[in-house]
Amino acid sequence: MNLKNGLLALFLMSATWVFSQEKKITLEEIWNGTFSQERLESLQSLKNGQEYVVLDFDRKAGTSSIEVFSYKTGEKTRTLLNSADLNEIQSFRAFEFNEDESKIILVTEGEPIYRHSFRGIFYVYDVADKTLQKISDDQIQEPTLSPDGSKVAFVKENNIYIKDLSSEEVVPVTTDGEINSIINGIADWVYEEEFSFVQAYEWNKTGDKIAFLRFDETEVPEFSMDVYGQDLYPTKTTFKYPKAGERNSEVTLQVYDVAGKSTSEVNLEKYNDFYIPRIEWTNDPAVLSAQVLNRHQNVLDLLFIDTHDLSAEVVLNETDAAYVDITDNLTFLNDNSFLWTSEKDGWNHIYHYNENGKLLNQVTKGLWEVTNYYGFDPSSKRIFFQSTENGSINRDIFSIGINGKNKKQLTEKTGQNSADFSADYTYFINTHTNAETPYEFSLHLAKNGKLVREIKDNKKLLAKIADYGFSPKEFSTIEVNGAELNMWMIKPSHFDPSLEYPLFMTQYSGPGSQTVSNTFNGTNDYWYQLLASKGYIIVAVDPRGTGFKGADFKKVTQKELGKFEVEDIISVARKLGEKEYIDEENIGIWGWSYGGFMSSNALLQGNDTFSMAIAVAPVTSWRFYDTVYTERYMTTPQENPSGYDENSPINHVEKLKGDYLLVHGTGDDNVHVQNTMRMIEALVQANKQFDWAIYPDKNHGIYGGNTRLHLYTLMTNFIEETLKINSNTKSTL
Secondary structure, three states, rough: OHHHHHHHHHHHHHHHHHHOOOOOOOOOHHOOOOOOOOOOOOOOOOOOOOOOEEEEEOOOOOOEEEEEEEOOOOOEEEEEEHHHOOOOOOOOEEEEEEOOOOOOEEEEEEOOOOOOOEEEEEEEOOOOEEEEOOOOOOEEEEEEOHHHHHHHEEEEEEEEEEEEOOOOOOOOOOOOOOOOOEOOOOOOHHHHOOOOOOOOEEEEOOEEEEEEEEEEEOOOOOOEEEEOOEEEEEEEEEEEOOOOOOOEEEEEEEEEOOOOOOEEEOOOOOOOOEEEEEEEOOOOOEEEEEEEOOOOOOOOEEEEEEOOOEEEEEEEEOOOOOOOOOOOOOOOOOOOOOOEEEEEOOEEEEEOOOOOOOOEEEOOOOOOEEEEEEEEEEOOOEEEEEOOOOOOOOEEEEEEOOOOOOOOEOHHHHHHOEEEEEOOOOOEEEEEEOEHHHHHHHHEEOOOOOOEEEHHHHHHHHHHHHHHOOOEEEEEEEOOOOOEEEEEEEEOOOOOOOOOEEEEEEOOOOOOOOOOOOOOOOOHHHHHHHHOOOEEEEEEEEEEOOOOOOHHHOOOOOOOOOOOHHHHHHHHHHHHOOOOEEEEEEEEEEOOHHHHHHHOOOOOOOOOOOOEEEEOOOOOHEEEOOOHHHHHHOOOOOHHHHHHHHHHHHHHHHHHHHHHHEEEEOOOOOOOOOHHHHHHHHHHHHHOOOEEEEEEEOOOOOOOOOHHHHHHHHHHHHHHHHOOOHHHHHOOO
């Protein structure tokens, strides 16, 4: 053997040894927590600004505790409370302080209702005397302590109650609550899902008044779902669900006087068919703010309500040709001037208004988005925020003067940065991640971003995954239909550009969403690595209509959900199919929810491009979905029938050529299984063959026990059966 051939043989032997050492990822590992990341649970600053607390679980003992740490030293200063020291409870899963941190609400056992809501047993812990007091023997919702901690308000069976913690007297604020009829103090289904809140009441600053929303859902159509359970006969759950174009709850704004035990309604008679997506007390305890949104969601009024006479004044009016986004960024300063975010210049930015709603100045400007507002420091007069200034797939933390000057970037590492500030804005804990880096937590000075100390990282996870030889995410952009779209690609670890690989696309594509971001692996990313190891190229793309690239890019899909996004997805697949290393005859796509709506449309309308698709819990016709979400982008089906019907997959079933897997849970209160059942019937009547799976009693997330493992095994098998890897490529894997 000559030297050259000997070195070649040695190289091949080494390569074979290296490849053989790579650990193969399994679906069981993905779903049993093997790749879970460490975090700082329930991180929040104490009011002293010098300490922060986290929730700690002792899984072995089955107890939980609130641990206090010093920002300055990083050392644990004390344990604020430990359930092991309490006789009444074994553990708690969440906590909430009152205004002066003298009392803490502890959340123990709970029963989920919808996506955010649950009923549970709650306790109040007195920090000074270390005593525990149960709020109610019954399951209740959304308990909140008064600012001074002397009382607690809560909702039970759709009525609001106030309990005096000293006398234990319970006073009803409302008495007319009734299931599927009248709701007081908590959101109805569509408000909870689409405006993202459950608690619909608020104490004022002095604790002498409570403002709350009352929902009359009597005229809202009911939706029912069979619950199969374990008994001989199934049961039925029925709830009010307003589908697009149908009646919404009639919502009114009420103010309750705690001392007088009387309730008054705010006069909003000049509005017709409207939403109240936010209420918030100003720093004046007699002045309440409310945001009133028209049904089309393109006109929003910010009202200031004088609760002495219940007069309402419009202090700010926001309009948009498409829709106005609802946020939690409204912040009242000490002089009752306020900060507000808006897309009115085409990008989401911060604005400062005086107490009468007069614009003082636009604080941030530029062709980038403010993606999170963190707060205002009155001592330095600086605002802290997160933005996309360094690229739409990245996030960085900045501060800026309230006058819009002296902007400073406070983070340095590329990727996704998010911040949690100390109460006095001396410090912030930064959470950083990117495609190569799992979560790492570090302490910084808020004035300049200087690193004070590393707190926690996930290097053990990095060491663990190194054994698997995962392929990197390759970020890029791709231009189709006159738009530049963000994209990432994962190739097989031993990729050979001379071979052809099947392409499997993932996306979500919903309005304002983002799939392509510079973040570390989520659970699905490990699944994509498993598929890549089997010989698939995985691609994610964010089409027009998704977020963080300006209002025009996001709102181009208005009144046409599923038109431009589908065009882009099909165009991307065709363009990628032109690459020599991609098998254009084997291109698949999948998605969940809106993503399932998209994958179905892509397979049907792009039947010359896609050979297979998986749709999990998809919307198959926007006529089946709720008012708030659907009408925000589509107006009503009465006004826009073609927009609803021309872009819904249920109306394109005759175009099916490829392999199609349709999956749904029967207990999905969000995207009802009706979508899939009607799609099945349409496919059957078109004599189209397809595969489908139904998960009994599972909600929109389709999880619980082995459910996720079963689902992903099903999808993996379907991909391998329908998206074929050619023999030349397979022999190299």
